[in-house]
Each structure stands twice: as C-alpha cells, then as structure tokens.
Amino acid sequence: MKLRHRISLLAGAVLLLVLLICAGVLLLYARRTILTLTEDQARNKQSALAASFASMARYYAADTDSDAARESLIRYCFARFADQEGVLLRGDDILYSSVSVNPGEYAQPDKQSVAAALFRGPVDGRQLLIVASYEWVQADTYYVGLVRDITEVYDAIGRLTRLFLLVCGLGVGLGMGLLFFVVKRSTAPLSRLTAATGEIAAGAYDKRVAVSGRDEVSDLGRSFNQMAEAVENRIDALTAQNERQRLFIGGVSHEFKTPLAAIGLHGELLENAKLSPAERADSLRHIRRSGAYMNRMIQSLMELLLLDQGIEKEETEPAALLSAVAEAARDGLSARGVTLITVCEDAAPLPLNPTLMTSLLLNLVENGARSYDPEDRNKTVTLRATDRCFEVSDRGRGIPAQAQKHIFEPFYRVDKARSRKQGGSGLGLALVKAIADAHGAALSLDSQPGRGTTFRITF
Amino acid sequence: MRKLCIFILIFLLVCVGCQPTPEEPLIVPKDQELMLEKAAATQAPAEVYTPPAAPERWTFDQENGNFTYHADAAVSVPAVPLPTVWVRAEGVPQGTVYRLFRLLSQGEGLKLPHVQTKAEIEENIRAYTELLEKGPDQDADMSKEEYDEGLLQEIEYLKEAYETAPETSPDRVSDGTYEVETSGKTGTDMLVLSASNLNREISVHSFPQADERSSFAYYRHLRGRSDYSMANARRMDAAAMQDDPLYQKTMGQVQAVLEAIGDPFEVAVIYLIDDAAYGNVDGIVHDAEHRALCVDCRRLVNGAPAAYDVSGAARKDPKSYAIPWPVESLRLIVDEEGIVSVNWKNMVTVLETVSPVTNLLPFDQIAAVAEKMLPILYNPTGWEDLKSLNIDISHVGLELIRIREQNNTAELKGLLVPAWVFYGTIQMTEASGFQDYANYGLKSGYDHYRGEEILLCLNAVDGSVIDPLLGY
Numbered sequence: 028m029k030l031r032h033r034i035s036l037l038a039g040a041v042l043l044l045v046l047l048i049c050a051g052v053l054l055l056y057a058r059r060t061i062l063t064l065t066e067d068q069a070r071n072k073q074s075a076l077a078a079s080f081a082s083m084a085r086y087y088a089a090d091t092d093s094d095a096a097r098e099s100l101i102r103y104c105f106a107r108f109a110d111q112e113g114v115l116l117r118g119d120d121i122l123y124s125s126v127s128v129n130p131g132e133y134a135q136p137d138k139q140s141v142a143a144a145l146f147r148g149p150v151d152g153r154q155l156l157i158v159a160s161y162e163w164v165q166a167d168t169y170y171v172g173l174v175r176d177i178t179e180v181y182d183a184i185g186r187l188t189r190l191f192l193l194v195c196g197l198g199v200g201l202g203m204g205l206l207f208f209v210v211k212r213s214t215a216p217l218s219r220l221t222a223a224t225g226e227i228a229a230g231a232y233d234k235r236v237a238v239s240g241r242d243e244v245s246d247l248g249r250s251f252n253q254m255a256e257a258v259e260n261r262i263d264a265l266t267a268q269n270e271r272q273r274l275f276i277g278g279v280s281h282e283f284k285t286p287l288a289a290i291g292l293h294g295e296l297l298e299n300a301k302l303s304p305a306e307r308a309d310s311l312r313h314i315r316r317s318g319a320y321m322n323r324m325i326q327s328l329m330e331l332l333l334l335d336q337g338i339e340k341e342e343t344e345p346a347a348l349l350s351a352v353a354e355a356a357r358d359g360l361s362a363r364g365v366t367l368i369t370v371c372e373d374a375a376p377l378p379l380n381p382t383l384m385t386s387l388l389l390n391l392v393e394n395g396a397r398s399y400d401p402e403d404r405n406k407t408v409t410l411r412a413t414d415r416c417f418e419v420s421d422r423g424r425g426i427p428a429q430a431q432k433h434i435f436e437p438f439y440r441v442d443k444a445r446s447r448k449q450g451g452s453g454l455g456l457a458l459v460k461a462i463a464d465a466h467g468a469a470l471s472l473d474s475q476p477g478r479g480t481t482f483r484i485t486f
Numbered sequence: 487m488r489k490l491c492i493f494i495l496i497f498l499l500v501c502v503g504c505q506p507t508p509e510e511p512l513i514v515p516k517d518q519e520l521m522l523e524k525a526a527a528t529q530a531p532a533e534v535y536t537p538p539a540a541p542e543r544w545t546f547d548q549e550n551g552n553f554t555y556h557a558d559a560a561v562s563v564p565a566v567p568l569p570t571v572w573v574r575a576e577g578v579p580q581g582t583v584y585r586l587f588r589l590l591s592q593g594e595g596l597k598l599p600h601v602q603t604k605a606e607i608e609e610n611i612r613a614y615t616e617l618l619e620k621g622p623d624q625d626a627d628m629s630k631e632e633y634d635e636g637l638l639q640e641i642e643y644l645k646e647a648y649e650t651a652p653e654t655s656p657d658r659v660s661d662g663t664y665e666v667e668t669s670g671k672t673g674t675d676m677l678v679l680s681a682s683n684l685n686r687e688i689s690v691h692s693f694p695q696a697d698e699r700s701s702f703a704y705y706r707h708l709r710g711r712s713d714y715s716m717a718n719a720r721r722m723d724a725a726a727m728q729d730d731p732l733y734q735k736t737m738g739q740v741q742a743v744l745e746a747i748g749d750p751f752e753v754a755v756i757y758l759i760d761d762a763a764y765g766n767v768d769g770i771v772h773d774a775e776h777r778a779l780c781v782d783c784r785r786l787v788n789g790a791p792a793a794y795d796v797s798g799a800a801r802k803d804p805k806s807y808a809i810p811w812p813v814e815s816l817r818l819i820v821d822e823e824g825i826v827s828v829n830w831k832n833m834v835t836v837l838e839t840v841s842p843v844t845n846l847l848p849f850d851q852i853a854a855v856a857e858k859m860l861p862i863l864y865n866p867t868g869w870e871d872l873k874s875l876n877i878d879i880s881h882v883g884l885e886l887i888r889i890r891e892q893n894n895t896a897e898l899k900g901l902l903v904p905a906w907v908f909y910g911t912i913q914m915t916e917a918s919g920f921q922d923y924a925n926y927g928l929k930s931g932y933d934h935y936r937g938e939e940i941l942l943c944l945n946a947v948d949g950s951v952i953d954p955l956l957g958y
Contacts, residue, residue: 093851095847103859
C-alpha cells in the first residue's frame with residue numbers, strides 16, 4: 028500500500044475514532060440529561076397530582092357515608108387535578124384513566140412507603156414513562172399514576188443520533204478526502220524525487236528536482252539536489268580523472284613506445300654490435316635523450332594529474348616570474364638560436380603558483396622557440412607581463428586555424444613528425460591549459476600561419 | 487480496505503437491526519370504555535324495562551356560610567329506557583335548512599348578503615385612507631399606531647377582496663341553499679346560510695367535519711319594538727296553560743318548527759316573558775306591553791329526553807387541546823304575532839347506539855352524591871368577592887347528557903349517556919350589594935338570568951360528576 032494511502036487511512040481512522048468518541052459521549056450525556064429531565068418533570072407532576080388529590084379527597088371524604096358519593100367524590104377530586112396522563116386505581120378498579128395500559132403492571136410502589144415508583148420502557152411499541160405512588164384516603168388505598176408517552180423523546184434522541192452519525196460520516200468522508208488530497212500533494216515531491224533518483228541511476232547526472240517551500244520535503248529536495256550536484260561533479264571529476272588516466276596510460280604507452288624502442292635498439296647495439304667509439308657515443312646520446320624525453324613527459328603528466336588536487340597560490344611579482352622563465356629557458360633557446368625578449372609593464376603582484384606559472388610560461392616559450400625552422404633568421408620569442416596578463420609571442424610558422432581547436436588537447440601535435448623530432452611530447456600546451464584553468468585564468472591564442480603566434484594568459 | 491468497509495457496514499447493520507423483543511401489550515380499557523361496558527350490561531330486555539325508582543320530589547338544604555344550597559325539586563324519570571348512543575356535532579343538514587327556511591321565511595324574499603362590488607370597495611378604501619390621513623380623534627382610547635394598524639388591516643383586506651369582487655352585485659334572493667365557505671380557523675368547509683330582509687333574518691352555520699364549535703341555526707322576526715327578555719321570566723306549568731290562546735298558538739308554532747327540524751324533540755320548559763326592560767335590576771321598573779312564551783325544547787333519543795343548556799356555554803379545559811363543545815339547546819319565543827325567534831345551537835347528529843338499555847344507579851345513591859357534591863362544586867373558596875350565593879334546584883330529570891369521546895380533541899364527537907341532571911338557578915349578591923341571577927352552571931361564567939340551567943350533572947351509570955361545559 029502506498030505511503031499516502033496508509034497515511035490517509037490512518038488519519039481517517041483516527042478522525043473517525045475521535046469523532047465517534049466525541050459524538051458518543053455527547054449523545055450519551057444528552058440522552059441521559061433529556062431522560063433525567065423528563066423523569067424529574069414526571070415525578071414532580073405526579074407528586075403534585077397525588078398530593079392535591081389526596082388533600083382534597085381526605086378533606087371532603089371525612090363525613091361521607093355513601094359508597095356512591097365517596098366514589099363520585101374521589102373521581103371528582105382526581106379529575107380536578109388530573110389530565111390525560113393521570114390514572115387512578117383502587118385495587119383492580121379503574122376509577123380514572125385515559126390510557127390503554129395498566130400502569131400497575133409496570134410501576135409498583137411500595138405500599139408501606141410514600142416513595143413513588145418509576146418505570147421507563149417500551150410498552151406496545153411505544154416508550155412510556157410511568158410514575159406512581161399510593162395515597163390513602165380513609166380506609167382505601169389509591170394508586171395514583173402518571174402515564175406519559177415519551178416515544179417522541181426517544182424519537183428525538185434517535186434523530187439526534189442519526190444526525191450525529193450522518194455528520195460523523197460526512198465529516199470523516201470529507202476529512203479523508205481532504206487528507207488524501209493534502210497527503211498526495213505533500214508526497215508528490217517524494218514521487219518526483221524517486222523518479223529523479225531513477226534517472227540519475229540511469230546516468231542522467233544532471234537531473235535535479237524542483238524545490239519550493241520550506242518544509243521537510245523541500246529540505247529533502249534541496250539535499251537531494253546538493254547530493255546530485257556533488258555526485259555529478261564527482262562523476263565528472265572521476266570521469267575526467269579517468270579520462271586523464273586513460274590518456275596518461277594511453278599517452279605513456281604511446282609516447283614511451285618510441286623512446287623505449289630507441290633505448291632498446293641502442294642498448295642492443297651497445298651490447299651486441301661492434302661499434303666505433305663515435306657510434307657508441309651516438310647510441311649513448313640517443314639513450315640519454317630518450318630517457319630525458321621520457322622524464323620530461325612523465326613530469327608533465329604528473330603535473331597534469333596533480334593539478335586536479337588544487338594549487339597553492341602566493342602573491343608573485345610578474346617581473347620575478349619573467350626572470351625565472353628567462354633563466355630556465357636560456358640554454359634551450361640558445362641551442363636553437365632563439366632570443367628571448369622579456370617585457371614587464373606595470374604589472375602588479377598576482378596570486379599564483381610561481382612554479383606552475385613558470386612551467387606554463389616556459390612551455391609557451393619553448394613552443395615559440397620550436398615554431399622556427401633552423402634556417403629562419405631573427406628568431407625571437409617575446410615574453411610580456413602587463414596588468415593581470417601574460418603574453419608569449421613568436422614570429423614562427425604559426426598554427427593553422429583547424430589545428431587551433433585542438434591545440435590544447437593532450438598529445439595533440441600539429442606536425443607530429445616535426446614535433447617529435449624537436450623533442451615535443453604533445454602534452455605541453457595541454458599542461459599550459461591545465462595550469463591556466465587551475466589558476467582560473469583565461470587562455471587564448473592568436474595565430475596566423477606564417478606570421479607567428481601569440482599566447483595570452485589573462486587573470 | 488474493502489474488507490474493512492464491509493466489516494464496518496455489517497457491524498452497523500447488526501447494531502441497528504438488533505431491537506429488544508417488544509413486550510406483550512397489556513391493554514386495559516379506559517374509564518369511559520369501562521363505563522360503556524357497565525352501561526351495556528343490560529338487566530332486562532327493553533320491552534320489560536323498569537324505570538329506576540325515584541321519589542316524586544327531592545329536597546335538600548345545606549348552608550356553608552353565606553352560601554346556601556336548596557332543593558325542592560320535582561324528579562322526572564322517563565318511562566322509556568335510556569340508551570347510550572354516539573353523537574357528532576355535524577350541524578344542520580341542507581334538507582332541514584330548506585324546511586326551516588320555507589317555514590320561517592313565510593314566502594317573503596330574503597336576500598343573501600350583499601357582495602361588495604369593485605366600485606364599493608374602492609370607495610371604502612378611499613374612505614379608510616382618508617381616515618388614516620386624518621388620524622385618531624383626540625379622545626380616542628387608542629394610540630396612533632393601533633389606529634393606523636387597524637385601518638391598514640382593513641385596507642389590506644379590502645384590497646384582497648377587490649381581486650375577486652364583481653363589477654356589479656345584483657340582489658340575490660336566497661332559497662335556503664347553503665354557501666360553502668372555508669373556515670379561517672380549521673381550513674375545512676363550513677356551510678353558511680345568511681339571508682334577511684327588513685323584518686326577518688335567518689342565519690345557519692354548520693361544520694360538517696365536526697371540528698369547530700358553535701353550529702347554530704338562528705331566526706329572528708323583528709317587531710320594531712322592545713325585545714323580549716328573561717328578566718321577568720316565570721316558569722309555567724303547561725297543564726295550566728292549555729286554554730291560553732297564546733299557549734295554543736305557541737304550541738302550534740313550536741310543533742311546526744319541530745316538524746321542520748325532523749329530529750324528535752319535545753317541550754322541556756315554558757317561560758312566560760315580556761318586553762319590560764330588565765326587571766328591577768337598574769332600580770327602574772318598566773311596564774310590559776307585550777308578552778310571549780319562551781319554550782325550551784330538548785332532543786329525544788329513542789323517546790328518552792336529552793339535557794339542554796340554553797347558555798351555550800362551554801369551557802376550554804386548560805389541560806387539554808379539546809375544542810369546547812356546548813350542550814345542545816333549542817329555544818323558541820312565540821308571541822301573539824307568531825314566532826319571534828328560533829335559536830337552535832350545538833345540535834348533534836345521532837350515530838350508532840351503544841346500548842339500547844342502560845344500567846343505572848338507584849336514585850338514592852345519586853341523591854347522596856348530589857348532596858355531597860353540590861356544596862363542593864359551589865363552595866365559597868375562591869368566591870371571596872361574593873356576599874352570598876344561593877343555589878336553588880327546581881327540577882331533577884333523568885336525561886341524556888353529552889360527554890366527549892375520550893382522548894379525541896380534534897373532533898366534536900361523543901356519547902349521549904344517561905345522567906341525572908339538576909336544573910335550577912343561581913342567585914348571587916356581590917360584596918357591593920349588586921344582585922343578579924347568574925348561570926354559574928359549574929362555574930362556567932357570568933351572565934344575566936336566562937332561565938333554569940344545569941347546575942349539577944351526575945352520570946346515572948356510575949355516579950361520577952359530569953361537567954356539561956367540559957363534556958366529561
């Protein structure tokens with residue numbers, strides 16, 4: 028059974044129980060009060076009737092010798108005070124009666140006492156209330172009764188009961204209907220939540236539920252959205268990490284394949300072949316270069332991976348950064364015949380990771396150096412720091428427009444052959460982008476084939 | 487859920503269906519039924535009926551302070567057995583009305599009441615409206631609000647009547663046919679005949695549903711002089727008047743009326759009356775110019791006389807919702823010129839017979855009851871404003887008196903049962919010295935002398951006191 032049905036049913040049962048208890052108590056109280064009042068009225072009336080009759084009869088019967096006169100007197104005295112409810116018996120003789128029942132069969136007072144007897148109950152399909160007592164006039168005992176038809180009282184109680192039940196029934200019906208509606212509306216978010224959970228489980232990690240209000244269900248919805256957000260981010264991060272790891276493994280296995288092959292080849296040559304000292308030196312050089320290549324690639328990949336764990340920043344002077352880059356790139360640029368020009372224009376200190384930024388700028392500078400062919404003249408790379416912005420420019424071969432879309436992807440090379448020959452791993456610009464992203468900086472490039480390239484990092 | 491609902495439904499049905507087994511009814515007769523049973527236990531067949539023994543006269547004297555109770559009464563016992571019969575106050579049948587009408591109208595045209603035309607109603611409305619604008623007189627004993635309310639009610643009534651009023655209202659001469667109207671009190675039909683000319687007027691009201699009092703048939707022939715009154719009435723002995731022309735003429739007229747009525751009636755008592763203004767009540771004695779005979783008649787049932795009560799009084803029992811039901815009376819006044827008036831009130835229709843011969847208590851027991859009850863019924867307690875009260879019983883008769891059907895408050899239906907009826911007069915003197923004859927007939931009311939009326943009535947079957955004004 029659904030939760031809303033259980034809640035509605037339970038609430039309806041509680042409501043019905045409460046209503047029935049209240050109605051029952053009220054009805055019982057009303058019934059008892061009404062019947063008690065009715066009995067009291069009847070008692071009072073019978074008592075007055077008996078007293079008046081007896082008083083008058085005793086007064087006038089004192090000197091009555093004739094039986095006929097006494098009986099006529101007794102009837103007259105009773106008729107003076109009685110109405111259609113009055114009954115006067117003497118033994119089995121009915122002296123005055125307008126009713127069709129013998130009250131003596133139902134209410135039999137104690138002849139030794141003046142206390143009245145009371146009967147209330149069904150007689151011949153009617154509800155009768157009979158109050159009776161004995162009165163003594165001279166030597167005779169008279170049964171003075173009052174017979175009241177209280178069927179209408181019971182009918183009124185019955186109507187009241189039915190009205191109560193009807194009101195209870197309507198109240199319960201309406202209440203349950205309302206409860207069901209309210210509960211259904213209240214639990215609808217749970218259904219939506221359930222559906223959203225299913226969708227997320229099926230892979231729609233961007234699924235969220237609409238939240239409104241400030242109740243517990245709304246809190247649950249917000250918490251669910253937060254959880255879904257966290258899950259999505261985690262999934263994205265894991266996916267990205269997984270992708271990077273895949274790339275790393277793929278890149279490593281792919282990029283290491285060549286230098287490892289070269290190392291293996293030259294190692295085998297050194298081991299097995301009779302090589303001249305020049306050839307031996309060449310092979311060792313190949314092995315060293317391959318090892319250095321692999322080392323650089325591993326470092327780059329590690330940096331990429333570590334960037335996911337967050338970076339530490341510190342206030343860094345751009346000028347100092349430029350100096351560090353120039354120092355790190357000197358040998359390499361010199362070997363290529365490339366001149367590094369550094370320009371620092373009113374650049375204020377920035378919160379950044381100096382090591383990573385050095386690596387970033389170094390990668391861009393080396394990329395710029397590699398964009399020249401050996402035979403090119405005036406090979407320069409300009410490193411400029413302005414307000415919250417770093418630029419690295421060259422006048423090398425440039426990057427084709429098609430390649431610009433992928434240039435920051437790991438292991439992407441515009442010209443694979445040339446890049447490997449020049450020692451590029453294809454991870455440099457991916458690392459640059461990752462560092463820029465880790466700093467929250469925007470990375471852009473402006474390049475035209477044959478006219479050079481400018482990389483711009485803006486904070 | 488469904489099982490639960492079914493269970494609850496069954497539970498409720500069981501609770502509602504369970505009722506205590508009704509007890510066997512213990513039916514006992516009411517006291518009226520007992521009385522009827524007692525009355526119906528015949529001693530002998532009708533053909534060998536022996537009237538109850540009774541003295542020729544009954545005397546009684548007792549005093550209670552200034553209240554005196556005197557009886558030197560002739561006792562009359564019918565030679566025929568007294569039945570017990572059911573009766574109902576259904577008024578006067580149309581056939582009876584036709585016969586009375588032909589007899590009493592004497593061929594003169596009697597016109598039906600004028601029906602106001604629209605023009606007449608408009609004139610009346612205009613007149614009332616003027617009165618409304620004018621306001622009450624300065625010495626009027628009502629407030630302006632009461633004055634306005636009364637006039638507005640009249641105007642409203644006239645406006646309602648205007649809706650159905652005819653354009654013209656030619657004179658209509660009655661032939662004695664009833665017109666059916668609706669009683670404003672009960673909403674049932676009532677039959678009305680009202681016709682008159684300059685000299686005569688006839689008015690008959692009947693309630694066939696027996697749900698309203700005061701059926702009556704009334705006739706009057708205006709003499710153009712002082713009316714007759716009972717102020718100086720003297721009860722006459724019919725035997726002594728046999729040779730009186732007035733008596734002979736009167737009896738002829740009475741017989742004609744009784745024949746027109748059709749039901750058996752007999753003359754009960756005759757008074758000689760005159761047109762002198764109310765005796766010496768106001769200290770002035772006027773001479774009588776004309777005399778008449780006032781004849782009270784009573785119904786016969788199987789030859790047995792029924793009691794009569796010319797007062798037409800009835801009392802409403804505060805303990806009951808019963809419609810008041812006066813005792814029947816038929817009074818004719820006849821003078822030298824003919825019938826002066828016929829006043830027939832509270833007539834009954836005899837239905838089935840319960841018992842043709844009724845068992846009756848002996849008169850000595852009845853006398854003992856009467857001697858006991860008279861001082862009780864007319865005792866000084868509650869009459870402190872009277873200086874003295876004198877009860878004088880002049881006549882006791884074994885007659886049939888009307889009692890109501892027990893527990894029937896909506897219908898004028900009852901029994902004529904044998905009763906000893908004590909007729910007489912009440913004379914009282916107020917503390918101021920004012921004297922008057924009054925019919926207090928068991929304390930019904932106060933009026934001027936109307937003749938002998940019922941002062942005590944005892945059920946001849948069981949001796950119980952019957953209040954003829956209440957009917958039980």
